[in-house]
Amino acid sequence: MKKSKIPYRLTALIAALLMIVFSVSCAKDKKEEVVSVSDVNSAEKGVYHDTGETFCRGVWAADDGEKLLGYYVFLESGSGRFDEIQMGLGVPFEVTAKDDKAEFNLGAVDFAEPARVEKTGKGKRTLTWTNDKRTEYLTLLEEQEPDTFTFYSQKDIEEMALDHYEANKGKRPKSAEVSVAADGMASVVLYGKKNKVLTQYVVNVITGDGIVEGSDEETQLIGMSTDD
Secondary structure (H helix, E strand, O other): OOOOOOHHHHHHHHHHOOOOOOOOOOOOOOOOOOEEOOOOOOOEOOEOOOOOOOOOOEEEEEEOOOEEEEEEEEEEOOEEEEEEOOOOOEEEEEEEEEOOEEEEEEOOOOOEEEEEEEEEEOOEEEEEEOOOOOEEEEEEOOOOOOOOOOOOOHHHHHHHHHHHHHHHHOOOOOEEEEEEEOOOEEEEEEEOHHHOEEEEEEEEOOOOEEEEOOOOOEEEHHHOOOOO
16 A cells, blocks of 8 residues: 654554544434444445435545544445554544444454544534544545555655655755645655755645646656555
C-alpha cells in the first residue's frame, strides 16, 4: 500500500491503538436494538453514493477542520479500517450504532469507544468522541473503491519529493516538511543548507500528482515509488 508528524495521532496508533477511529452505522434493520454498519452501498458506474444512513460502505476522509487525519475505509458487516495520514498505518475496527449514537472496537482491543454522529449534508458527517470531546469531519469520497483504496502518506510524499528533486537537480535536499490540508492536498517544502527553501510542491495524496508552488510547472511524484 502507498503510505507517511502529528505526534498525538501517531503515538495513539502505535502505542495504544486508541480512539482515532470512529463509530458508525449503515442501519439496515431499524427494529434491532443495535444496528451494525451494513454493506448495502454498492458502486453505480464506479460511484459510491451517500445512502442517507448513518454511515455506509465507502471511503470517508476525516479532518479536524484544518488538517487531514486519515481515511475511514468501511468495508462490510460493520467492519473496516482507519488509515492514518502520517505513516499510512492501517488499524482494523468493528462498529455498531443506533440513531446518532455509535461505538467501535479498534484492532484486537476489547474496548468500546462511544461517539455521537451527526449528518451535516450529503456525504458529510460530524463525529464527536464522547470521552475526550474531539470532533472529526468526514466526507465520503464517492469515486474511491474501499476494497482497493490506496494513498500516499506524509512519509511517502516526503521521500518521493526528496527523490524527485535529486533526480532533476543532481543534489539531495537536506530535509523536507510535509503537511496535509483538510482537502487532501499536501504542501511540501524542501530545504537545503542553512534551511534555505529550495522549492515547494503541492501534491494530491491519493494520486501523487502535483505542481511546483508558484508556477504552472506540473510534477508527478508518483513515478518514484517508495517500494523501489
